[in-house]
Amino acid sequence: MKKILSLFLSVIIAVLSVTSVLAVSVFAETDDNVAIHADDALHTESYKLVNAKGEDVFLRGLNLGGWLIMEDWFCPVDNGSMGDLVTYRTLTERFGLEGCYELINIYQDNWIVEADFKNIADMGFNCVRIPFWYRNFQSDDNGTWILDENGEIDISRLEWAVEMCRKYGLYAILDLHGANGCQGDTDHAGLNDSYHFFDQNAKGEWYRAQAVELWRVIAERFAGDPAIAMFDLLNEPMCNVPLTQRVYSYYWEFYDDCYDVIRAEDPDRVITMIGTWSMDKLPDPDEYGWKNVVYQYHQYDDAEADYTTRIANGWACYYDVPMYAGEFHPVGESVTLDFAINAYDSNDVIWTLWTYKGYNSWAAWTDWFAYGSTSGKYIVDLENDSYETIAYKWGEVMQTNSGTFVEARLYDVAKTYLPNATLDDVPFNTQADIDSYVAGEVYIGDGYTGSNECFFCDFFKSFSDIPVVGSLVVWIHALVHSMFTSSNID
Numbered sequence: 001m002k003k004i005l006s007l008f009l010s011v012i013i014a015v016l017s018v019t020s021v022l023a024v025s026v027f028a029e030t031d032d033n034v035a036i037h038a039d040d041a042l043h044t045e046s047y048k049l050v051n052a053k054g055e056d057v058f059l060r061g062l063n064l065g066g067w068l069i070m071e072d073w074f075c076p077v078d079n080g081s082m083g084d085l086v087t088y089r090t091l092t093e094r095f096g097l098e099g100c101y102e103l104i105n106i107y108q109d110n111w112i113v114e115a116d117f118k119n120i121a122d123m124g125f126n127c128v129r130i131p132f133w134y135r136n137f138q139s140d141d142n143g144t145w146i147l148d149e150n151g152e153i154d155i156s157r158l159e160w161a162v163e164m165c166r167k168y169g170l171y172a173i174l175d176l177h178g179a180n181g182c183q184g185d186t187d188h189a190g191l192n193d194s195y196h197f198f199d200q201n202a203k204g205e206w207y208r209a210q211a212v213e214l215w216r217v218i219a220e221r222f223a224g225d226p227a228i229a230m231f232d233l234l235n236e237p238m239c240n241v242p243l244t245q246r247v248y249s250y251y252w253e254f255y256d257d258c259y260d261v262i263r264a265e266d267p268d269r270v271i272t273m274i275g276t277w278s279m280d281k282l283p284d285p286d287e288y289g290w291k292n293v294v295y296q297y298h299q300y301d302d303a304e305a306d307y308t309t310r311i312a313n314g315w316a317c318y319y320d321v322p323m324y325a326g327e328f329h330p331v332g333e334s335v336t337l338d339f340a341i342n343a344y345d346s347n348d349v350i351w352t353l354w355t356y357k358g359y360n361s362w363a364a365w366t367d368w369f370a371y372g373s374t375s376g377k378y379i380v381d382l383e384n385d386s387y388e389t390i391a392y393k394w395g396e397v398m399q400t401n402s403g404t405f406v407e408a409r410l411y412d413v414a415k416t417y418l419p420n421a422t423l424d425d426v427p428f429n430t431q432a433d434i435d436s437y438v439a440g441e442v443y444i445g446d447g448y449t450g451s452n453e454c455f456f457c458d459f460f461k462s463f464s465d466i467p468v469v470g471s472l473v474v475w476i477h478a479l480v481h482s483m484f485t486s487s488n489i490d
Contacts, residue, residue: 033167034166034167035166035167035168036165036166036169036170036171036226036227037226038052038226039051039052039053039226040052040053041224041226041268042171042229042270043268043270043292044270044292044293044294044321044322046321047320047322047323047348048322048348049229049294049322049350057126058345058348058350059126059127059171059229059324059350059351059352060124060125060126060127060345060350060351060352060418061120061126061127061128061129061171061173061351061352061353062120062125062128062129062352062353062355062356062370063128063129063130063131063175063327063352063353063354063356064112064116064128064129064130064131064161064355064356065131065355065356066355066357066359067108067111067112067130067131068108068130068131068132068133068136068177069084069131069132069133069135069136069178069188069190070084070087070107071083071084071187071188072187073360074355074358074359074363074368074369075358075359076359076378076379076380076394077379077380077382078382081192082187082191082192083178083186083187083188083189083191083192084133084135084178084187085135085190085194086191086382088100088104088135090382090383091104091382094382094387097139097140099387101139103387103390103391106391106394107394107398108157110395110397110398110399111357111394111398111399112161113399113400115399115400115401116356116400117164117165117167117168117170118168119370119371119401120168120170120356120370121168121169121170123370123411123415123418124417124418125170125414125418126169126170126171127165127170127171127172127173127229127352128161128170128172128173128356129173129175129232129326129327129352130158130161130172130173130174131175131177131235132157132158132174132175132177132178133176133179133190134176134178134180134190134210134211134214135178136157136158137153137155137214143180143206153217155217155218155221158218159221162222162225162227162228163227165227166226166227170227171227171228172227172228172229173228173230173231173272173326173352174218174222174228174230174231175232175235175326176214176215176232176233176234177189178235179197179207179211179234180207180210180211181194181196181197181199181203181204181207181208182194182195182196182197183197183198183236183237183239183251184235184236184237184238184239184240184241185239185241186236186239186240188235188236188239189235189236189239195241198237198238198247198250198251198254200250208257211234211254211258212254212258212261213261215231215233215258215261215262216261216262216264216265219231219261219262219264219269220265220266222266222269223265224266224268228269229270230269230270230271230324231269231270231271231272232272232274232296232326233255233258233259233271233272233273233274234251234254234255234258234274235274235326236274237250237251237274237276238250238251238276248275248281248282249283252282255273255288255290256288256290258271259271259288259290259293268292269292270292270294271290271292271293272293272294272296272324272326273290273293273295273296274295274296274297274326275295275297276297276298277298277299277310278297278313279295279296279317279319279323280313280316280317282319284319285319285321293321294321294322294323294324294350295317295319295321295322295323296323296324296325296326297310297314297323297324297325297326298325298327299325299327299328299340300327300328300329300330300331301330302330302331302332302334302335303334303335304335304339304343306335307335307339307340307343307344308343311323311343311344311347311349314349315347322348322350323347323348323349323350324349324350324351324352325344325349325350325351325352326351326352327352327353327355328340328344328351328353328354329353329354329367337367337410337413338413338417341413341417353410354368355368355369356370356371357369357371357405358371358372358373359372359373359375359378359379359398359405360374361374361376362374363408364405364408365408365409366408366409366410367408367409367410367412367413368408368410369409369410370410370411370414371400371405371408371411372405372406372408373404373405375404378393378394378398378404379393380394
């Protein structure tokens, strides 16, 4: 009798389990409360993204910069431009670890709220890139994971963001923007002058293993979720590291480790790898057996030729994968945002602008932000402001629709170009153009943003238009430049 009862209960449990799985599947297919369903899941086919219905999907989006990792040049904090780790350390020294995270949570609860996802969708964008860093999930630099009530690593902030994307018809791109050990020698990696992620020693291996484990957890938690367009493995590796110190194979091997753990948890997920400033800093994906991947670069250049030649560089690599400009914004007055958008759109380069909102003296009238505020009164003085003052400055006044922020110029650009505008064609994907690039008749610009020019920049640039010789001059300039500055030059 006990065997019969046991068999009966096993059958009931199995039926309930199958019913539960089917219910989840049906919910994903038919729920009227969300705008992204199972048949919207993306994969790559040659150089395009395609959904499960076989439709091409072209991503045009914004970064949610400054939300889960702050940069003081456009966020309401003064940390001496050293990076968000200074903010966390200072708050912990003054208010304890619990007080630090209470204040950080207040900020993150308000910088981005549900209304922001609606704002982005209403402007006509169809995706958001969500930068995060290791301190969202670890309470120190020693690998102490922040756990939820179930004893699991707490990634609830990302889960909420993905749910908002699903609700408002936005694809999410999850971007590891700052890794423990700092993958670049720059503040937006977490801490300025602290580049150790790629150290070839036991500590460097530990840093990288921590990041790989984080991707395993994220992949397990979001396996099969159609609202996620891509996992973005690491933001701008080796950024601001002198050219002579860059060993690109170091981050290729890291990507491969991440790829393996993600594929074990989420076999069909699109994964994006970045060459920082150009696609030719990435390997042929066939060398590693990478499938369903997107290759990415970032661009903050000051000439139209830089935008077209970087596109040509991507086509010339013959990798047959989608190209993605994960961050971009023209600098200076020689190239417009309109030109950059047209160049990407007419050459199948998917893109996410940097960035959604900003808080600085010029944020309200620039096309760097869709929403901006020029009021300086809410910038937090980390050393002197009281807990209550910081909580107020990072509270509801930081919400986009609170009255503190106004629609900035990027908002107008978005409304002009999205979602159905007719664009001026900027063709640069013909075979002749690619052949010209390969032959050295065109070349990639130096890639500096105007703030890191060395004494010799103008001299070398005067030779840059000479065929073949120009390419050699650019290479020589890169070596000279790396001795005098730590700019973005490739």
